[in-house]
Amino acid sequence: MYSPISHDLNNISNNDHFDLPDASSINIINNNVLDESITIVTDNGDNYESFVNNKAVELLSKWYNESGLPRNKVQSIMNDITTFLNDIVPPLKTEVESNFAGDSIIRLNVKFNILCDPFKNLNTEHKRFIAFHSLGTLIKPLGSIVGYRPNDSLQRGDVIIKSIPVKIYSVQLEKLFRQFFEVPNVYNTFLKYSETIIEANDNLIHNFIQSQMWRDKILLSDKILIPFFLYFDDFETNNPLGSHAGIQKLGAIYVSLPGCPPEFASKLENIFMVLLFNTTDKKLVGNRELFKHIILEINDLESRGIQICVDNQNIQIYLSLALILGDNLGLHSILGFSESFNANYPCRFCKCSKAECNSLTLQDTSKLRTVENYSIDVNIKNLSTTGVVESCIWNDVTSFHVVHNYSVDLMHDLLEGVCNYDLTGILRLFIIDFKYFSLETLNQRIQYFGYGPTDIRNRPQAISENNLKNNKPLMLKTTASEMWCLTRYLGLLIGDMVPRNSEIWQLYIVLNKILDIATSHSVGPECPFILKNLIDEHHQLYTKLFKTNLKPKHHHLLHYPSIMERVGPLINIWSMRFEAKHKESKVAAQAITSRKNICYTLFLKNQLKVAHRVANSINFNLSALFKIDNE
Numbered sequence: 001m002y003s004p005i006s007h008d009l010n011n012i013s014n015n016d017h018f019d020l021p022d023a024s025s026i027n028i029i030n031n032n033v034l035d036e037s038i039t040i041v042t043d044n045g046d047n048y049e050s051f052v053n054n055k056a057v058e059l060l061s062k063w064y065n066e067s068g069l070p071r072n073k074v075q076s077i078m079n080d081i082t083t084f085l086n087d088i089v090p091p092l093k094t095e096v097e098s099n100f101a102g103d104s105i106i107r108l109n110v111k112f113n114i115l116c117d118p119f120k121n122l123n124t125e126h127k128r129f130i131a132f133h134s135l136g137t138l139i140k141p142l143g144s145i146v147g148y149r150p151n152d153s154l155q156r157g158d159v160i161i162k163s164i165p166v167k168i169y170s171v172q173l174e175k176l177f178r179q180f181f182e183v184p185n186v187y188n189t190f191l192k193y194s195e196t197i198i199e200a201n202d203n204l205i206h207n208f209i210q211s212q213m214w215r216d217k218i219l220l221s222d223k224i225l226i227p228f229f230l231y232f233d234d235f236e237t238n239n240p241l242g243s244h245a246g247i248q249k250l251g252a253i254y255v256s257l258p259g260c261p262p263e264f265a266s267k268l269e270n271i272f273m274v275l276l277f278n279t280t281d282k283k284l285v286g287n288r289e290l291f292k293h294i295i296l297e298i299n300d301l302e303s304r305g306i307q308i309c310v311d312n313q314n315i316q317i318y319l320s321l322a323l324i325l326g327d328n329l330g331l332h333s334i335l336g337f338s339e340s341f342n343a344n345y346p347c348r349f350c351k352c353s354k355a356e357c358n359s360l361t362l363q364d365t366s367k368l369r370t371v372e373n374y375s376i377d378v379n380i381k382n383l384s385t386t387g388v389v390e391s392c393i394w395n396d397v398t399s400f401h402v403v404h405n406y407s408v409d410l411m412h413d414l415l416e417g418v419c420n421y422d423l424t425g426i427l428r429l430f431i432i433d434f435k436y437f438s439l440e441t442l443n444q445r446i447q448y449f450g451y452g453p454t455d456i457r458n459r460p461q462a463i464s465e466n467n468l469k470n471n472k473p474l475m476l477k478t479t480a481s482e483m484w485c486l487t488r489y490l491g492l493l494i495g496d497m498v499p500r501n502s503e504i505w506q507l508y509i510v511l512n513k514i515l516d517i518a519t520s521h522s523v524g525p526e527c528p529f530i531l532k533n534l535i536d537e538h539h540q541l542y543t544k545l546f547k548t549n550l551k552p553k554h555h556h557l558l559h560y561p562s563i564m565e566r567v568g569p570l571i572n573i574w575s576m577r578f579e580a581k582h583k584e585s586k587v588a589a590q591a592i593t594s595r596k597n598i599c600y601t602l603f604l605k606n607q608l609k610v611a612h613r614v615a616n617s618i619n620f621n622l623s624a625l626f627k628i629d630n631e
Contacts, residue, residue: 345387
């Protein structure tokens with residue numbers, strides 16, 4: 001298997017866009033560091049010093065890949081190992097010297113000297129990063145100044161207010177995509193999967209590249225065009241319940257490739273961080289300053305493309321922004337819509353008023369946002385009458401317009417929204433009003449039900465009596481995965497205790513059908529129509545049974561059928577895996593105590609994880625995925 005680390009590190013040279021001195025100036029893997037001018041050869045013909053240093057780089061890369069291991073601990077572990085070897089190797093060397101003589105002992109002594117200090121040429125982080133970069137595995141994040149903000153500092157006992165630069169950190173999309181597609185087996189796997197799934201005649205849509213939206217785009221192009229998604233969201237690096245919550249809240253943009261084969265699509269290493277900034281800085285400088293550079297890169301990728309080398313052949317590929325994903329608040333904040341869902345016009349897809357959203361059970365196609373009416377709303381510059389805060393900066397992307405960004409998030413809309421609203425109301429009626437069963441009975445069945453080896457990990461928590469009796473619309477304290485599990489299995493948990501002709505039970509059955517279609521990995525041409533009717537029935541039952549208005553997340557469901565028609569399975573564009581990607585940075589943030597330049601610290605950690613992944617070529621390798629022994 002190909003591995004960049006397996007190449008002779010004697011060939012390391014300086015690379016552009018990396019503000020470090022030439023590698024040769026610090027003697028990374030230089031044979032001249034040996035006192036003896038003897039070439040030591042291992043059984044496979046490699047220079048022994050290079051062999052040891054290659055293994056040292058592999059080991060260091062593995063340590064840097066651990067999210068919970070701070071970078072300064074890597075130095076400590078490396079020093080401890082060096083001390084350990086210096087303690088145990090000399091006695092062994094002395095023992096060998098007493099039993100050997102001649103040229104053999106000279107060669108062995110050289111090996112012992114190398115083993116005593118295997119990290120000699122990698123003994124500082126500066127040297128290690130040069131090694132990683134020169135091997136082509138590390139793309140270091142670059143900082144950009146996008147504005148200035150006031151900051152206080154203490155000088156001679158006085159508080160001084162001065163202006164400091166606002167910096168964001170990013171990696172170049174061109175470098176990121178080239179590095180990814182040039183790893184052996186990646187591009188060919190992408191190409192083969194795309195050809196197979198596009199030529200499929202099963203009348204089902206499995207992937208975005210089969211969708212009508214993408215087919216319309218590639219009809220206008222004769223180039224090798226690959227779609228990619230951007231995802232935006234904020235995450236908290238400090239304790240969300242602590243006194244410093246919100247101070248170091250960061251905004252991240254990730255990129256993913258929807259054409260990825262399904263067996264690799266959910267793997268976190270196939271989601272790449274491309275931009276990181278402090279959320280408070282976003283409010284200060286605005287969307288245009290934050291995103292203008294990445295928009296220029298996106299346009300360049302689609303117009304000029306990038307050249308990659310695969311199997312010794314140069315291939316020109318082009319990449320196009322297909323959708324911008326995120327939760328509702330995140331999308332509204334970067335797309336220029338109202339961030340309050342209690343606004344007069346709270347929807348990014350249509351121009352329905354708040355009052356209409358409270359009762360509408362079917363999508364009103366006459367009120368959908370179009371390029372024309374969006375342009376009029378932008379020129380009006382009145383949030384209360386349009387729901388538009390500002391002109392969307394992402395419209396500067398050549399082939400993108402915000403009204404065609406058919407992106408919804410069933411994780412927040414359905415699992416953490418509608419499902420919770422419904423099950424909260426259903427269980428309160430069944431337990432408190434109709435007394436079909438007790439809370440204790442429900443909790444016992446939740447605890448002891450046979451979920452199977454996969455779903456047992458998402459078994460919902462017991463429901464507390466206080467949550468059951470309060471009047472809040474969301475009483476179930478569950479994660480999205482736990483809510484998915486509870487909604488699917490609730491019929492088996494309590495179905496035998498509920499009358500079959502219950503209208504409330506009918507609401508649950510309809511909800512379960514909606515969830516099945518929305519989370520399906522393949523959709524047929526009839527699915528949007530069925531989903532539309534189910535949502536209509538569900539919303540009518542909900543308002544009738546619970547005597548309440550529909551919530552904003554109920555309204556978002558009205559647009560699901562038409563979006564499914566355009567982009568295919570909705571589960572391919574949800575936030576679940578991107579939320580999991582946040583965890584890597586959260587774990588890294590919890591492992592360190594410093595918050596100085598936290599954006600750079602976390603982004604660099606992310607890039608070191610990518611470097612380890614590239615160095616070990618764990619890309620689209622089924623044997624690595626399923627732990628298959630090839631012997």
